[in-house]
Amino acid sequence: MPHDSHSKPQTGPALNAAQARALGALQAAGRPLTAYEVLDALREDQPRAAPPTAYRALRRLIDLGLVHRLESLNAYTPCVHEHDAADAGASQATLFAICDDCGNVREITDAPLARRMRQLAEEGAFTPASTIIEMHGRCGGCASEGGA
Amino acid sequence: MPHDSHSKPQTGPALNAAQARALGALQAAGRPLTAYEVLDALREDQPRAAPPTAYRALRRLIDLGLVHRLESLNAYTPCVHEHDAADAGASQATLFAICDDCGNVREITDAPLARRMRQLAEEGAFTPASTIIEMHGRCGGCASEGGA
DNA sequence: GAGACGAATGTTATATTGTAACCGCTGAGC
């Protein structure tokens, strides 16, 4: 069974088997996954899959705006907002709040923040293509639990 | 020669030979250096130096607030502002504008940006410990040169 | 339908980045 072309038409752009599997794994995990964790998920379908298969699927998902890469973790997380990847630099500024205790990641988009970033870029004659904002710290849940 | 305590008294805290050499290499480079490029610089003094020597020196310099790590490049750049590392999460928000054409990096600190980040964290009951803001794109110089 | 061609994917191998764990020196305190 090489591939079935009628599997997931509703998502929008067609994803191949590896891409769909990778996205599913990321959505199911509830936490960021490394490329090699995604690879492990792909191997449930294709036991011989190798790293480039995972990296190519992830790149495609990122290009489609369905997944983000967290640079400070070398990990990947599904995007909870719908937006075009083409917007990444200009109008979007997505902030990730990463709890170093529980690993939870919150994705936040904020217009005033994006506006200020654009303004700073403009003042510096800089044309942004993509922006990374990652905050590490402690989420509310972990702060109230482990007071120490 | 374990360490000479009279090498650079004006910088503040004492740096050992490897740390001073690493910082010098970063300042001289004019662009971010990878850990292994810093290691090459260290080897001019200590030809047998191994990766942990470079990583330890870099970590120390980061802890002292003298160097930043650029997560999106896996590279390191000297800090042009004087500030305590302890501030990193709370009052400081340092933005790096990275030109993908020429590799130049500009370090920008901006109070309104930092304020908005703090506010967003607070609204989400999140306690930030450190924040990464990296903008990729094209600097003014490169935009005016290579119009294409 | 056979063959040529290009795009996508599979596969192998290796490059790059980073760290665990142990060793040995040096210097402080006794």
Place this chain on the structure above:
DNA sequence: GCTCAGCGGTTACAATATAACATTCGTCTC
């Protein structure tokens, strides 16, 4: 002098990522 703690050196390896080549598949042409 002896012990011990801490730092830095060293070895070995783990984790992350990509280059380069082989194969497959679909499509176009004739």
